[in-house]
Amino acid sequence: MYTIRQIAEALGSEAQGDLDLTISGAAEPKDAGPQDLAMAMSPKYGDALGQGSALAALLWPEADWQAMGLRAAIFAPRPRMAMAGVTATLDLGQGFDGGIHPTAVIDPTAILASDVSVGPLSIISAGAKIGAGTVIGPHCFVGVDVVIGEAGFLREMVSIGARATIGDRFIAQPGARVGSDGFSFVTPETSAVENVRKSLADQGDAEAQTWLRIHSLGAVSIGDNVEIGANCTIDNGTIRNTVIGNGSKLDNQVHIGHNTRVGKDCLICGQTGVSGSVDIGDNVVLAGQCGVNDNIFIGNGVVAGGGTKIISNVPAGRVIMGYPAVKMDTHTEMYKSQRRLPRIMRDIDALKKAVFK
Numbered sequence: 001m002y003t004i005r006q007i008a009e010a011l012g013s014e015a016q017g018d019l020d021l022t023i024s025g026a027a028e029p030k031d032a033g034p035q036d037l038a039m040a041m042s043p044k045y046g047d048a049l050g051q052g053s054a055l056a057a058l059l060w061p062e063a064d065w066q067a068m069g070l071r072a073a074i075f076a077p078r079p080r081m082a083m084a085g086v087t088a089t090l091d092l093g094q095g096f097d098g099g100i101h102p103t104a105v106i107d108p109t110a111i112l113a114s115d116v117s118v119g120p121l122s123i124i125s126a127g128a129k130i131g132a133g134t135v136i137g138p139h140c141f142v143g144v145d146v147v148i149g150e151a152g153f154l155r156e157m158v159s160i161g162a163r164a165t166i167g168d169r170f171i172a173q174p175g176a177r178v179g180s181d182g183f184s185f186v187t188p189e190t191s192a193v194e195n196v197r198k199s200l201a202d203q204g205d206a207e208a209q210t211w212l213r214i215h216s217l218g219a220v221s222i223g224d225n226v227e228i229g230a231n232c233t234i235d236n237g238t239i240r241n242t243v244i245g246n247g248s249k250l251d252n253q254v255h256i257g258h259n260t261r262v263g264k265d266c267l268i269c270g271q272t273g274v275s276g277s278v279d280i281g282d283n284v285v286l287a288g289q290c291g292v293n294d295n296i297f298i299g300n301g302v303v304a305g306g307g308t309k310i311i312s313n314v315p316a317g318r319v320i321m322g323y324p325a326v327k328m329d330t331h332t333e334m335y336k337s338q339r340r341l342p343r344i345m346r347d348i349d350a351l352k353k354a355v356f357k
Contacts (some may be wrong), residue, residue: 001021001022001023001024001088002023002024002090003019003020003021003022004017004018004019004020004021004022004023004056004072004075005019005020005079006037006089007023007037007074007086007089008009008074008155009084009088010085010088011074011076011082011083011085011087012077013073013074013076013077014071014074014075015073015074016065016070016072016073016075017056017066017070017071017072017073017186017235018056018071018128019064021037021055021056021071021248021253021355022035023036023056024036024090025035025037025090026038026039026058026086026087026090027039027052027054028048028050028052028054029046029049029051029054029057030048030051030052031052032049032052032053032054032056032057033052033053034054034055036052036054037054037056037074037086037090038052038054038056038057038058039056039058039081039083039086039125040057040058040060040063041058041060041061041076041079041082042060042061042079044334045065045085046059046063046068049068049069049070050068051292054070054263055070055071055072056070056071056072056073056074057070057073057074058073058075058076058082059073059074059075059076059088060075060076060079060201061075061076061077061311064078068122069350075144077113079222079299086175092234094137094155094273096117096119096135096137096138097117097119097190098115098117099114099117099118100116100117100118101118101119101120101121101122101134101138103120103121103122103225104118104120104121104122104123105122105123105124106118106123106124107124107125107126107127107128109126109127110124110125110126110128110129110130110142111128111129111130111224112124112125112129112130113130113131113134113150114123114129114132114317115132115133116131116132116134116136116331117133117135117136117141118136118140119135119136119137119138119140119156120138120139121128121138121139122136122137122138122139122140122141122142123141123142124136124142125142125143125144125145125146125162126144126145126229127139127144127145127146128142128143128145128146128147128148128149129146129148130142130148130152130235131148131149131150131151131152131168132151133150133151133152134148134149134150134151134152134153134154134155135152135153136152136158136328137154137156137157138156138157139154139156139159140154140156140157140158140159140160141158141159141160142159142160143159143160143161143162143163143164143179144152144162144163145162145163146160146162146164146166147163147164147165147166148160148166148170148234149166149167149168149169149170149224150168150169151168151169152166152168152169152170152171152307153170153171153172153298153332154172155171155172155173155174155176156171156174156175156305157174157175157179158172158173158174158175158176158177158178159176159178159179159182159214159218160172160178160230161177161178161220161236162179162201162219163177163179163219164179164220164221164222165219165220165221165222166178166226167223167224167225167226167246168221168224168225168235169224169225170222170224170225170227171226171227171228172228172232173228173229173230173232173252174229174230174231175228175230175231176228176229176230176232176233176234177231177233177234178220178228178234179219179220179234179235179236180233180234180235180236180334181215181216181236181258182214182216182226182235182236182237182238182257182258182259182276183216183235183236183257183258183276183320184213184216184250184258184276185211185212185214186211186214187209187210187211187212188212189206189207189209190204190206191206191207191209192204194206196276196317197314213259214238215238216235216236216237216238216258217237217238217239217259218236218237218238218240218241218242218259219237219242220234220235220237220240220241220242220243220244221241221242221243221244222243222244223235223244223245223247223264224246224247225246225247225324226244226245226246226247226248226249226250227249227250228244228254229246229250229251229252229253229254229270230252230253230315231252231253231264232250232251232253232255233250233254233255233256234250234255234256235255235256235257235258235276236258237258237259237261238258238259238276239259240259240262242256242257242258242259242261243260243261243262244256244262245261245262245263245264245265245266245282246264246265247264247265248262248263248264248265248266248267248268248314249266249267249268250268251268251269251270251271251272251288252270252271253270253271254269254270254271254273254274255271255272255273255274256268256274256330256344257274257275257276257278257294258276258277259274259276259277260275260277260278260279260280260281261278261279261280262274262284263280263281263282263283263284263300264282264283265282265314266282266284266285266286267284267285267286268284268285268286268290269285269286269287269288269290269306270288270289271288271289272286272287272288272289272291272292273290273291273292274288274292275292275293275294275295275314276295277290277294277295277296278292278293278296278297278298279296279297279298280292280297280298281297281298281299281300281301281302281316282300282301283300283301284299284300284301284302284304285300285302285303285304286304286305286308287303287304287305287306287308288306289306289307290304290306290307290308290309290310291304291308291309291310293309293312296310296311296312296313296314297313297314298310298313298314299313299314299315299317299318300316300317300322301316301317302314302316302317302318302319303318303319303320304320304321304325305319305320305321305322305328305331307321307323308320308323308325309320309322309323309324309325310324310325311324311325312324312325322334
């Protein structure tokens with residue numbers, strides 16, 4: 001239970017009315033009950049308050065909360081920032097117990113801070129170092145010589161491969177995998193793939209061959225305040241480490257290939273695949289299902305729309321979309337032109353008939 005005063009102070013926001021009113025959760029306006037804070041942060045949600053029974057709401061500035069029949073209100077000049085603060089305050093967590101579960105397997109040479117929690121059936125390997133306040137959920141694996149900083153949170157079934165280094169306040173959602181081997185293979189002689197890459201057309205006279213494995217000698221290096229989603233995978237580097245910069249967020253089912261370097265405060269959305277040896281700058285946004293070719297760079301501040309396929313270098317600040325990726329406004333014009341093609345073809349047919357007559 002939280003008072004309106006406590007929540008407003010946590011948000012740094014103005015509040016009015018009965019500031020000692022208590023709530024225990026948050027809900028959409030039409031579903032909110034007396035114990036909920038109704039999330040009505042713009043006028044378009046105001047009418048829905050009458051469908052629920054909320055006594056308090058998070059509202060837009062200057063809203064007439066008394067006319068809405070509320071007993072208290074908190075005002076949110078920037079709605080999504082307020083949403084972040086409210087959800088952080090009201091988050092009930094996963095209910096993992098503190099301490100070391102008796103079924104956890106911890107190597108004697110591992111070093112855990114005094115308040116680290118390790119869940120049931122988790123494994124901490126030799127030489128691992130786990131920082132203060134880190135919570136390792138059930139069925140997790142932490143490999144040899146892994147370093148995890150303070151206040152980390154590994155949800156269930158997360159695995160961290162050997163020699164990975166991870167900063168403070170790391171969050172890994174269920175099933176995330178850090179430190180799988182890179183997808184690197186070679187043939188004894190020049191392969192059909194190599195010929196195609198050179199010619200963009202012909203396989204040449206390459207014969208079928210067996211693929212030989214290139215081992216991953218590098219590891220993964222992750223900065224502070226990084227979050228990776230469920231079933232996200234980050235490969236080890238071949239020689240150098242794969243790097244994820246401070247503050248970057250990777251969504252569910254994102255794949256980061258070997259040797260790739262992701263800069264600071266990047267946002268990489270669901271099902272995006274990044275090939276090996278890609279250099280991604282700071283503050284880059286790759287929307288869902290983007291694909292990135294290997295051995296290219298993406299400059300600082302690039303924004304790629306959903307489904308974009310990036311096959312060549314992208315300058316800093318560019319907004320792109322499509323396959324192959326082009327400027328987003330160019331892609332929009334191309335799409336409009338494609339939609340006009342049937343009408344143009346009908347007009348051409350009509351002109352041909354007129355000319356023949």
